[in-house]
Amino acid sequence: MKPSNETLVLVDRPRDRIARLTLNRPEKRNAMSNALRTQLFAALEAADRDPDIAVIVLRGAGSCFSAGYDLSSDVRDGQPWYSAGGIGNWPRHVVEGCFRIWDMAKPVIGQVHGYCLAGGTELAAACDLLYVADDAKIGYPVVRSISPPDNQFYPWLVGMRRAMEMMLTGDTISGIEAAASGFANRAVPGEELEALVLDMASRVAMVPPDVQQINKRAVHRQMEAMGIRAGIRAGTELQAMSAMTESARAFHASVQQGGLTAALSERDGRFGDYRTAGD
Template sequence: MSFVLIDKPRPHVTLITLNRPERMNAMAFDVMIPFREALEEVGRDNDTRAIVVTGAGRGFCSGADLESPGRIPGIEGLTVSSIALRSMELLDDVIRAMRKVHQPVIAAINGAAIGGGLCLSLATDIRIAAEGAYFRAAGINNGLTASELGLSYLLPRAIGSSRAFEIMLSGRDVDAAEAERIGLVSRAVPADKLLDECFELAERIVNFSRPGIELTKRMLWSSLDAASLNAHMDHEGLAQLFVRLTTQNFEEAIKARKENRPPTFRD
């Protein structure tokens, strides 16, 4: 049985599904390593212009698998301390891979996104949730810190610091309606419409210029790390000049508007 499935449901759109529904797609290494490899593979596929990530069954991802964590590769001869470090690095690499792929990544959050699953959802570029989905920063409930896999970096930037502190320190559930209200997801939709909503958004994105979309994703993430507005504006300006001066996209957009037709960007 493959724990990660790759499909192409629409032209230029790739769907990656975490496929361990009996464990609510928990972050066992047998799931997360193939998932990272799938992201890297799809990221190299130049026919893919947008990526949708979801979970099979009733959960998006339920965080750490405490019963069946799977096999950690390359740990022969290491002590517990080193094994722990290698384990965390493997999971951190999944978060980094999501951010590194050229294409926008849309999370179709079909159910519970708990602990590391919440982190996984936050590492995507756009989040759309089914109405029955919910989110929990679960580490605090397990006697640990709530911060893991970049959560204390990503969550305040998504919803603001006060809300992030409250959610992470209380360990409470955030349902889909609240998640939409506070900006944790862009919208909540009926479960039976979730994938179609994500595919339709992906199809809208793929109609635009490839470098325009890829550089916009890069600039948005870069803004979260920017030391100042001035520093970030320099990066934005260079990105805009790059696309403006190396393609005929702008001219095509103007011509298409005059001719009352959709533009065809050839980059």
């Protein structure tokens, strides 16, 4: 895959010591191609190295945060860093990316509005803090046709019962439900979201970065002691196994035969949501 000449990630500094990254494919609901992901991780790492930046904000342009990975592209082509090939390459690659954010020195704050689906939820889950619009729609519809998540974070963030319900239905939760369940820190009306995120980012930026990186790691190390890193890595093997089922192969065949839109509409039509709900 050739490098994209498009600016797929916008970078600005809305306040002192804050870098803000905006996924910039609004016409595709910020579907994450490898070209976009390459620019995103380059921008994240540049901000993490910048001594003038103390905190990073991540959001999406247009109507939503992200509807997930770009299923119309070949995710094996042009990955932004090398991941070992073979069975399970993609889920391993995704998890490595989420842990790249996890392991950065600077705190990353997610700002979610509209759809936050599939790979979008994985990206949001990797952020250190997450603030959402109260009417956001957060979920992993891929469980209906292909597999559980590449990055199986749901049980860690929302608990077994809520995670089980989401995994067995592919239904979304609202921003309000996301905050109540622990997926997000807080939910507010959409018109208040940007101000909330920037105010929180400014508060986070008051703490010296050399101290803040240790504060961030202190929480992560406790999660690791409970097994989160090993558990999520083990989950990549289940994702790879599910992607080889007869049902998953049939779904991919339907995409090849009738196109992605038709395949997704057929998948979700029985549930009456996502694109079949008319939003």
